Amino acid sequence: MTVARPTGDELVEMLAALANPIRLRIIATLAGGRDYVSHLAREIGISRPLLHMHLQRLEAAGLVLGSLELSEDGKAMKYFEVTDFDLHLTASELARAASTLTSPDPRKGPPRKEQT
């Protein structure tokens, strides 16, 4: 698998990327075979710039992979495909990932003051 035990930060990025209906549809569509941006946009029914943004998000998380290719008639086509990620989410697995989080651990910052 591409990433079986991501760090806490990687995991958050992957989960955030997947937690969106449109991006879920993109993954679902690409799971049926690779496709290029403009066609995929028509397929899913969203604007190309919007799809572009979502693909960026998915690629940054390592869930899809894009490759620029030249078609026979010389046009630049960017094909995307899903990577073979495999995430197993349980409480203990999340606890393991959380231990590697680099995000600001509030206990190390200035003390919280709660109204008494």
Place this chain on the structure above:
Amino acid sequence: MTVARPTGDELVEMLAALANPIRLRIIATLAGGRDYVSHLAREIGISRPLLHMHLQRLEAAGLVLGSLELSEDGKAMKYFEVTDFDLHLTASELARAASTLTSPDPRKGPPRKEQT
């Protein structure tokens, strides 16, 4: 397991709930044993209202469960614990989930017009 094959909507909600460092820490902490709100807030190092919001989000997604109990000295304590969720995320599993999404399928709305 609590929810092994959630619908697309449920999955999006669960993923969104998990895609946050603080909520990941909450899950991790609760994975070590149940705890009540005020103590958990001190443990993690965030304000109680903020924790309250995050717990709401997690509980709505079915990832934690809260139960109001009375301590020996009569105080109302809300204890939270993690549910035994088990999510398996692969492209094909996501494709299955995506097929049950109820969110606006753009292809059924008014046609997109892209600059030609």
Place this chain on the structure above:
DNA sequence: GTCATGTGTAAGAAAAAGCTGACATATGAA
């Protein structure tokens, strides 16, 4: 050249999420 296709990107509006501070209620103990 013009048209249709493909690509990328930037600006700004609109919507959602995140967070704080303050308020409210309740209990037992001193």
Place this chain on the structure above:
DNA sequence: TTCATATGTCAGCTTTTTCTTACACATGAC
């Protein structure tokens, strides 16, 4: 009563995310 604990919730600010519109460039076909 006053203090310290517990709970819940609301208003409003800040930040992030989402989305559209508009621009840019390139290619082959006509």
